Amino acid sequence: MNRGILTLRAKKPKCPYCGEKAELKPSSAIYPAANQDYGMFWVCPGECDAYVGCHVNSRRHAPLGRLANAELRQWKQLAHKAFDPLWKEDAEGYMGFSRQGAYQWLGSLMGTTKSVHIGFMDVNECQQVVEICEGKLNESSSDTSN
Numbered sequence: 001m002n003r004g005i006l007t008l009r010a011k012k013p014k015c016p017y018c019g020e021k022a023e024l025k026p027s028s029a030i031y032p033a034a035n036q037d038y039g040m041f042w043v044c045p046g047e048c049d050a051y052v053g054c055h056v057n058s059r060r061h062a063p064l065g066r067l068a069n070a071e072l073r074q075w076k077q078l079a080h081k082a083f084d085p086l087w088k089e090d091a092e093g094y095m096g097f098s099r100q101g102a103y104q105w106l107g108s109l110m111g112t113t114k115s116v117h118i119g120f121m122d123v124n125e126c127q128q129v130v131e132i133c134e135g136k137l138n139e140s141s142s143d144t145s146n
Contacts, residue, residue: 011060013052015044015067022051024061042067052119065119075126079118082133095136106132 012021023045027038030051042063044050050067068076085093087102097105107116109132110125118129 013042013063013067015046015048015050017048017050017067017069018044018046020044020046020048022067024054027053065117065121072123072126075123075130076118076121079121079126079129079133082130083118086133086136 012023014021022042025041025043027034027036027041029043030041031038038053039056040054040061041051042054042061044067048067048069050069050072052063052065052067054061054063065076083102083106085091086095086105087097087099088094095102103116106129107114110116110128116125118126121129
C-alpha cells in the first residue's frame with residue numbers, strides 16, 4: 001500500500017435498514033423531474049428507499065447524515081421546522097441562538113453530552129426534537145404576549 005498518495009475514494013455508508021452498502025448517484029436519480037442539480041447522493045441499492053445527500057464541497061462525498069427512508073425523511077423535515085427558528089435569523093420565531101449553541105442546548109435537553117445533529121438522528125430522536133423545540137417556541141411566544 002502506498003501511504004504517500006491520498007485517495008479520494010469515499011467510504012461507502014451502510015444502509016441502516018438492510019445493511020447494503022450505498023451507491024453514489026447524482027441527484028437526478030432521486031429527483032428526476034427537478035430542473036436543478038442538488039449534487040451527489042448516497043443511495044441504498046435495496047428496496048429501502050433510503051438516501052442521503054453529500055456535502056457540496058467534499059471531494060470524498062461525505063454524507064450530510066445517515067441514510068434515511070421516507071418516514072425518517074419526513075421526521076427530519078419536521079425536526080428542522082421546529083429546530084431552525086432557534087438559530088436561523090430569517091426563520092419565524094427566531095430565538096437568537098448560534099447554530100452551534102442551539103445544537104448544544106438541544107443535546108443537553110436530550111440528555112447527552114455527545115454532539116447532536118438532526119442529520120444523524122433516528123425517528124424517535126427527531127420526535128424528541130419536535131417536542132422539545134415546539135415547547136421552547138411556545139414558551140417564548142407566551143413570554144412575549146404577557
